[in-house]
Amino acid sequence: MRNRLELQEITRTFEDGGTQRTILNQLSLEVAEGELVAVMGPSGSGKSTFLSIAGALLEPTSGHVLLDGESIGGKSKQERSEIRLRKIGFIFQSANLIPYLKVEEQLMLVAMLAEMDKAKALKRVRELLDKIGLSHRRKAYPEKLSGGERQRVAIARALMNDPAVLFADEPTASLDAARGLDVVSMIAKQVKDQGASAVMVTHDDRVLQLCDRVLYLENGKLNRQA
Amino acid sequence: MYLAIREIRFSKARYTLIATIMVLVACLVLFVTGLAQGLAYDNAASIKNMAATHFVLEQHAEHRLTRSQLDQNQFEEAGLIVGIENAEPLGVRVTTVSPSVDSSKIDVTLLAVNPQGWLAPAITEGSPLSDQLIGHVLVDDKLSDVGVKLGTILVDQASGIRWTVNGFVKNESFSHTPAVFLNQQDWLSLQVQTAAHEGNESADHPSYNAIAIKTANENVQKLQAALSHTEVIKKSEAVSAIPGYKEEQGSLMMMIVFLFVISAFVLAVFFYVITLQKTSQFGILKAMGARTAYLVRSVALQVLILSISSLVISVLLVQLFEIVLPSSLPFQLGFTTLAITCLSFVIMSLAGSLFSVWKVARIDALDAIGRTAA
Numbered sequence: 001m002r003n004r005l006e007l008q009e010i011t012r013t014f015e016d017g018g019t020q021r022t023i024l025n026q027l028s029l030e031v032a033e034g035e036l037v038a039v040m041g042p043s044g045s046g047k048s049t050f051l052s053i054a055g056a057l058l059e060p061t062s063g064h065v066l067l068d069g070e071s072i073g074g075k076s077k078q079e080r081s082e083i084r085l086r087k088i089g090f091i092f093q094s095a096n097l098i099p100y101l102k103v104e105e106q107l108m109l110v111a112m113l114a115e116m117d118k119a120k121a122l123k124r125v126r127e128l129l130d131k132i133g134l135s136h137r138r139k140a141y142p143e144k145l146s147g148g149e150r151q152r153v154a155i156a157r158a159l160m161n162d163p164a165v166l167f168a169d170e171p172t173a174s175l176d177a178a179r180g181l182d183v184v185s186m187i188a189k190q191v192k193d194q195g196a197s198a199v200m201v202t203h204d205d206r207v208l209q210l211c212d213r214v215l216y217l218e219n220g221k222l223n224r225q226a
Numbered sequence: 227m228y229l230a231i232r233e234i235r236f237s238k239a240r241y242t243l244i245a246t247i248m249v250l251v252a253c254l255v256l257f258v259t260g261l262a263q264g265l266a267y268d269n270a271a272s273i274k275n276m277a278a279t280h281f282v283l284e285q286h287a288e289h290r291l292t293r294s295q296l297d298q299n300q301f302e303e304a305g306l307i308v309g310i311e312n313a314e315p316l317g318v319r320v321t322t323v324s325p326s327v328d329s330s331k332i333d334v335t336l337l338a339v340n341p342q343g344w345l346a347p348a349i350t351e352g353s354p355l356s357d358q359l360i361g362h363v364l365v366d367d368k369l370s371d372v373g374v375k376l377g378t379i380l381v382d383q384a385s386g387i388r389w390t391v392n393g394f395v396k397n398e399s400f401s402h403t404p405a406v407f408l409n410q411q412d413w414l415s416l417q418v419q420t421a422a423h424e425g426n427e428s429a430d431h432p433s434y435n436a437i438a439i440k441t442a443n444e445n446v447q448k449l450q451a452a453l454s455h456t457e458v459i460k461k462s463e464a465v466s467a468i469p470g471y472k473e474e475q476g477s478l479m480m481m482i483v484f485l486f487v488i489s490a491f492v493l494a495v496f497f498y499v500i501t502l503q504k505t506s507q508f509g510i511l512k513a514m515g516a517r518t519a520y521l522v523r524s525v526a527l528q529v530l531i532l533s534i535s536s537l538v539i540s541v542l543l544v545q546l547f548e549i550v551l552p553s554s555l556p557f558q559l560g561f562t563t564l565a566i567t568c569l570s571f572v573i574m575s576l577a578g579s580l581f582s583v584w585k586v587a588r589i590d591a592l593d594a595i596g597r598t599a600a
Contacts, residue, residue, distance in 0.1 A: 048595050057513060057591050078517065081591075085515025092594055096510045098229070100236030105228075112228050113516050141236070157514075169595055 002069075004164040004197035005031040005054065010063035011220075012049055023049045024060070025220030031165070031197035036188045038208055039201045041217035047201045048169075050217060054199060055088055055167045056080045068164050085114050089158030089196075091168040091187070096154065097142040103153050104129065104138040110160040128156040131193075132186060148179035152186060159190055166191060168200040177206055184210045229511075230527040241532065244496050248536035249543070251489040252571055255482060256544045256559065259567050262478035264556030269474065270465045271399045272337060277344050278314070278438035280446060281464045285455045289467035291318045296434050300453055307449050308441040314343040315434040317413045320403065325372070326379040326388070332372060334365075335400035338413030338434070345438055347407055352376050352393025355409050362392035363412070366404035370394065371554075380406070385419040387412075401468050436464075486570060490578035493529060497582040501525070508586055509593035522583050526576065533575035537568050 012024040023046040031037050041047050052058035054065060056072050057080075064071050067087050072080065084090075097106055104125050111121030129135045132152040142150055151171055158166055168187060172180030184200070184207040191198040200211065208214050215222040234241045267274065273291075282304055287294035296315075305313040317338030324331045339345040341355035347364065355364055365374060369391075374380070378391045389408065398405035408416075414432045439449070439458070450458045459467075466472050501508075508521055544559065551557055 052592055052595050055513070055595075057595065081512070081515050081517055083515075084513065084591075088515075090513055090594070092510060092513075096506070096594070098507060098511070100233045101229075105232065109228060110514065113514070113520065161515075 001032040001034075003030045003032050003066075004068055004195075005029070005199065006064075006066040006069075007054060008064040008066065010050075010053060010060045010065070012046075012053060012058075012061050022220055024053070026063070027221055029054075029199075029215070029222055031199060033195045033197060034192045035212045036191050036198040036200060036210070038211040038214045039199060039217055039222065040203055040208075040214065041201075042203075045217045046220060047217055051167055051169055051199070051201055054165070055090060056083050085110075086161055087164045089161065089163035089166045091151070091154050091158045091166065091171045093170045094147075094150075094174040097150055097157070099142055102139050102141055103134060103145070106142075106153055106157050107160045110157060114161055116161075124160065124162075128159060131190065132156050147175050148182060151175060151179075151183045155183070155186055155190060159194060159196075162194065163196055166196050166198040168198065168202075170202055170204075171200065172202065172204045172207055180204055180207055181210070227524070227527060229521075230524045230531065234528065234531065240500075241528075244493070245532055245536050247492055248489065248532055248575075249539050251485055251492070252533075252536050252540035253543050255485045255489070255571060256540055256564070256567060257547065258478055258481050258485065259563060260544065260548070260557045260559035262475060262482065263560070263563055264558040265474055265478070266471070267397070267558050268399055268556040269402050269471050270468050271397050272335070272347075272405045273400065273461065273465050273468065275347070275398065276438055276461070278440055278461055280439040280441060280449075280458050280460055281316075282437040282439060282449065282453060283435075283457050283459060283464075285457050287457070289457075289459055289463050290469075291316070291435050291464060291467075292320060294435050296437060296456065298431050298433075300456060301434060301437050303453055304437050304439065304449060307452055308439055308445055312440040314340055314345045314438045315410070315432075316345060316436045316438050317410075318400065318435040319416075320401065322383040323380040323389075323406070324383065325374055326381055327373070330372065331383070332369065333403045334369075334406045335403045336413075336416070337398075337400065337405050337407050338410060338416075339407060341409050344440070347395040347398055347405075349393040350396045352391075354393060355407055357409055357411065359392065359409070360411055361387075361389055362409075363389040364393040364395050364407040365391050366398045366406070367394045367396050368399070368404045382416070385416055387416055387419055401470065486574045489571065490574040492578075493532070493575050494578035494581050497525065497529065497579050498585065501582040501585050505585075505589055506593060508589045509591055512589065512591035513594035518587050521586050525579055525582055525586055529575050529579040530572070533572050537571060541568070 007027060007029040010024050010027045011022065013020050013022045039047060039050065049058065053060045064073050072083055101109060107125045107128060108121060129138050132155060134149060134152055137145065137149065145153065171183055175183060187198060188210050215224065282296065283289065284294035284296060301313065301315050319336045321336055322331050322333050341357055346355055349364060350367060374391055376391055380389045380391065395407065410432065417432065446458050511521060548557060
């Protein structure tokens with residue numbers, strides 16, 4: 001099993017009113033193919049920073065982020081944007097779909113941005129919508145979808161570019177227990193099917209049973225126990 | 227492209243509203259531009275129609291044709307320098323005439339030209355000016371609106387001289403009054419009459435108001451040096467010195483400029499507010515890997531779609547308007563002016579979107595993480 005995501009001794013400090021605050025301290029993590037890792041932690045523990053650095057949105061102060069064994073450090077803004085487009089999938093809180101795009105267009109947008117071949121893209125859109133069980137809703141606008149449906153579309157959108165790593169930022173925050181379980185099991189299943197690595201930041205205990213590993217972010221490090 | 231068009235499709239009402247404002251503003255811009263052009267032409271048509279490049283005027287005439295006075299010698303000297311075929315004497319006098327058939331009075335501008343020269347106008351009806359036909363004049367066809375026909379006798383109020391209308395010309399006016407063309411013999415006898423009327427010694431030598439010149443710029447200096455007490459001015463300077471011309475064009479120009487600025491600001495505010503509203507959306511798109519350039523292009527494209535489609539509608543509306551307008555209303559919107567106006571409108575619109583573009587460029591993809599609402 002290869003590790004599609006590796007974090008090596010990531011440190012991130014912020015200048016805060018003259019004092020240095022260390023948010024992440026020599027944090028290391030390896031996520032294997034098909035693995036779904038849950039990251040928990042109280043608010044302010046640095047979950048967002050962790051996700052931003054792992055997701056190529058933010059540069060660490062020191063340390064390396066490896067995607068498929070390749071470091072993404074020292075790249076320009078545009079290059080990081082390109083990496084996110086081709087290697088990373090994001091699932092945000094409360095779906096964050098583009099309100100004026102129909103379900104299938106939400107997915108096609110990713111294909112457009114990545115300049116994917118149109119026929120291939122259409123085929124993948126159909127496949128993904130089939131998998132998440134929303135083929136019948138492909139012409140609907142997000143406002144017509146339920147919360148769970150929206151989050152499923154967000155999952156499909158994140159998988160559209162066949163990413164190495166999938167990041168989910170509290171994907172169940174706005175869902176009830178049953179829908180939350182639905183969504184996370186779908187993420188777990190898709191990650192296995194696609195052979196991607198997945199990291200989910202959450203503080204929803206109910207979904208932990210579906211994750212392969214649960215880690216706790218504390219004092220800038222990831223631990224196995226809270 | 228993908229995002230821009232789909233967003234307009236989705237938020238039809240919002241974009242229709244802003245497009246309506248744009249159409250109204252663009253219509254007004256085009257209409258005022260057409261009016262400005264029409265008035266400018268109506269005011270100075272005869273001078274604009276002349277093939278001259280420069281005019282020689284008396285030195286202290288402040289560029290005004292009607293104030294200037296030159297004599298035969300100066301005309302001959304000018305002819306020596308630029309070539310006799312490139313200099314034409316011109317007489318201009320604003321006067322009041324009444325057709326002999328009734329007692330109505332019409333303000334006209336008398337233009338005295340050499341019938342064989344290049345200042346002589348093309349006729350639309352009747353027969354051209356000639357040196358042999360004494361007392362025969364050509365008049366602008368606007369005079370036919372007040373009942374002037376071929377053969378009508380016009381009586382000059384100041385001198386009492388009578389002229390017979392022998393032909394019509396089109397689009398000939400000076401200072402918003404219709405032009406009456408006469409030959410040099412009649413011009414001379416008019417001067418003799420007026421001089422006698424005013425008790426001056428009789429004018430044996432004809433005098434003119436200006437000498438129209440066709441020449442390249444380098445000859446102008448030579449001409450200026452050779453002719454004392456004169457001033458050589460460009461045709462455009464002579465046009466803007468026509469009474470009321472500058473003032474009229476200036477105020478219309480100010481309106482047009484304001485309209486351009488207003489349209490740019492309306493668009494700027496609209497897109498800025500929309501962009502602010504979509505900050506988190508742009509953050510998400512950036513996090514997904516959309517380039518800033520792509521998003522900026524998307525905003526610019528929306529502005530282009532809005533401004534170009536409102537322009538198309540406005541041009542059609544204005545053209546419709548032009549058909550309905552009475553012919554007495556001076557309105558002129560040539561293709562060049564139309565193209566320049568449309569282009570400036572599009573450029574101003576794009577300038578208006580710069581503020582939003584700057585905002586979009588500054589949005590950070592990081593905003594997407596840890597947010598609850600789209």
